[in-house]
Amino acid sequence: IVRSCSSLSPQIPFTVKMRTGVYADKSVAHELVPLVEEWGASAVTLHGRSREQRYTKSANWQYIEECAAKAQRMPIIGNGDILNFEDFNEKRKIAPHVSSIMIGRGALIKPWIFKEIKEQKPWNPTSAERFEILRTYVNYGLEHWGSDTKGVENTRRFLLEWQSFLYRYIPYELLAHPPQQINQRPQKFRGRDEMETLMSSPNSADWVRLSEMLLGPVPESFEFVPKHKANAY
Template sequence: FGSQHLTPDGRNIVNEELYAKFKLTEPSRNSLNKALQHSLRKRIYNFSRTEATISKYDKMKKEAAANPKKENEKKKEAAANPKKESAEEGNNCEVDGQVMTCGAVTDEDIVSIRKDEKKKVDWKGKLYLSPLTTVGNLPFRRICKKFGADVTCGEMAMANCILSGSLQEWALIKRHESEDLFGVQLCGNNPYAMTRAAQLIEDVAEVDFIDVNLGCPIDFVYNQGCGAGLLRREKVLRSVITCMSDTVNIPVTVKTRTGVHTDRNIAHSLMPKFRDWGASLVTVHGRSREQRYTKLPDWDYIEQCAQLASPCPVFGNGDILSFEDYEQAFVDSPSITGVMIGRGALIKPWIFTEIKERRNWDISSSERFDILKLYVNNGLEHWGSDTKGVENTRRFLLEWLSFLHRYIPVGLLEYPPQKLNQRPPYYRGRDDLETLMASSSCADWVKISEMLLGPVPDNFVFLPKHKANSWK
């Protein structure tokens, strides 16, 4: 079999005609090539835009610190007497006779575009798939796009790892051709790394927006001052968002929690600042870092944040598992622009179809199994069909099954719809496959993976990475 795919010297046979067609419509983009990786590792990549922005920001900060009273007076004068340029002054332009006048003359390299000239995204009413670490990979996002997700975002990527040319981190920003509105989420603890990473991604990747992670509750990330840890460092947070927004020409968005501690919400005090610093969208998860995923999200507080951030669009996030939850979110928080869906999409990726069609879909076990087949095909296409590719596909399939088994069929519910914060009871499905899919045992998840990817190796053990329960 192998000889049919190899040349006499042991290399893969390439059909040049088919390969040329594939390169024209490559299914996934934003790959890291060797030349770029070399320039990053040797630190010879041109970050002049970032350096100019940061030096300008540092200079303004030093001047403000040296003369705080003078700075306040300048702001008051500028607000009271806006400068109006006369027509005569505007026409006094010196012309150099040696300047070529043929063709369009652009000045992006000299004059940065204004905030109101930046590319804008219409966020109104969009269904936004949350950037989900580990499980929000490209094969899963393809399934969510198939079921009606409007906005997708890559998994959280660490800015320092992006700048070091890490292949594992660059794999997180790959984009499929079906993702028509796609962003990358960056996580970092200083403006230098975050702004450089943002410029790099804008230069070499195809993305529509860049998201700043202010909500990751993981201890390893938080203790470094990243994720939710940035909420404690307002000056650094300001420099991160301001410098990123001033450097890149695509929208910069923010995803945050209500605060770090359960009894001290601080997001409301930051919302007007996010708007003034240049954020194009703010997403608020209605829980604190300490709460993780326990307790109910505070949608009344999300409404307060949305009002304070106006006219900047605000998305709400937290416990959306049905179209009733989606509609109730707009009742509780009428000022929000849209809703972000995270664990609800992991438990039932068809939730986007339910919301758009305003119905509870009593999906059968065979239809759910077809979704798993589609995921496996997407995974083998993305990670490869060799031994390593099958291992990766199996691993991420099992991670997804650790969420997918929590789904309770609509036909078995006494009081539909299912709620995300309710512990699912033990039940017997309407057929054996439905019962197997409802099992919370890792061994049963492995059985399902064997139905799709063949037997596992000897002594194979799987333990889920995430324990994002809504109960203790």
């Protein structure tokens, strides 16, 4: 697949995303990276866990470094468990051969994580500022999918999926032990205002309420079950 896709699109870089392997005790990425480079891939993103591990255990950044060191010129993008700028700095130190870092759940839980990394300090947005981020998203959604019933409900579905990540954010000033870690079960807390409390609710009926503030009431018999289970605890 890598050979044919890389030669099919010489102007468009073909990149590969992989895990350490299928099984936790049998990593194969260090053997695959040099082959994938030889077959013509432009870059590899490596998530430092096996398929078997799903989100349990921490990503193995020492192993990501070992794999990155096996590439000749092809960039290796490291991936796994970054939720704050301190994580980013620590992972860069462990894995100096990675060319850059990909952030998955961290970008969904804290969409401003890139600002924190750039400025090397935490940002502690108010609930009103966080609500404005949702409003911006909703405006993009309606622009993209249309503001008819179908567009509104599509925008709502994606907003609700996103809220299944967003609720896990704990405001910096309320953290018992900052910074927040991605693999820690979120501590229970009461927000500094009603909106902050609502935004931290793990109950999907509350996510629907939030969506109604931006998109109006849900249709009758509306049901929502989040798709992606990405907790490690």
